[in-house]
Amino acid sequence: MLTEEGQVLSCGSNSFGQLGVLHGLRRCVVPQVIELLREKIVCIAAGLRHALAATVSGIVFQWGTGLASSGRRLCPGQSLPLFLTAKEPSRVTGMENCKAVRVLAGSDHSASLTDAGELYVWGSNKHGQLATQAAFLPVPQRIEAHCFQNEKVTTVWSGWTHLVAQTGENAAENLGLVRVIGTKDFYW
Structure with a gap:
């Protein structure tokens, strides 16, 4: 849950560290503040066994070990970045020169x-x-931009196994290009 003040609270199963709380609880029924997220948070997302947050300054954090098992299996012998294996919020590397405005999780x-x-x-x-x-x-x-006909993505949504991206300057009046990226790609 994201409060108006930009704090993140979490509850539920914590079997994979997806709650981001320090206590190491297996589950939590009372929402707990994620203390390690000190900067104001503007967007959050929850996947099956991982979660994400974007700060007001555009930094992305991830926690929960849900992606690590797939990563180890599909990238044998390759070390995984800390944010894929952390049970507390860890900064996502590789986006240092970007300002995130939205995070999503499938x-x-x-x-x-x-x-x-x-x-x-x-x-x-x-x-x-x-x-x-x-x-x-x-x-x-x-x-790559050519996947979106060289237009900027204006908004994006995530499903369990797919992403939907929309382009266009004025999304309320003009849908622009809408692309579903997943099992089969669709364009409108």
């Missing part, structure tokens, strides 16, 4: 939209939702 993938209209993705690509040939992306990778 069952086994993550995404972030920047203020420049760029879409970054990481995690499992089992259903083609990351628009790459790689089976798993351990760090954020920008989806």
Whole structure:
């Protein structure tokens, strides 16, 4: 839960550290403040076994070990970044020169939209939702602009195994290009 003051509270199962609380509880029925997120948070997202937050300054944090098992299996011998294995909020590396305005999570993938209209993705690509040939992306990778007919992405949504991206300057009046990225790609 995201409060008006920009604090994040979490409750539920914590089997994979997806609550981001320090206590190491297996589950929590009373919402707990995630203390390690000290800067104001503007957007949060929850996947199956991981969660994300974007700060007012555009930094992305991730916690929960849900993506780590897929990463170890699909990238054998490769060390995984800390944010994929952390049970507390850990800064997502690879987006240092970007300002995130939105974060998203699917069952086994993550995404972030920047203020420049760029879409970054990481995690499992089992259903083609990351628009790459790689089976798993351990760090954020920008989806190339040509995938969106060289237009900026104005908003994005995540489903369990897919992403929906919309382009266009005035989304309320003109949908622009809407692309579903996943098992099959659709355009409108």
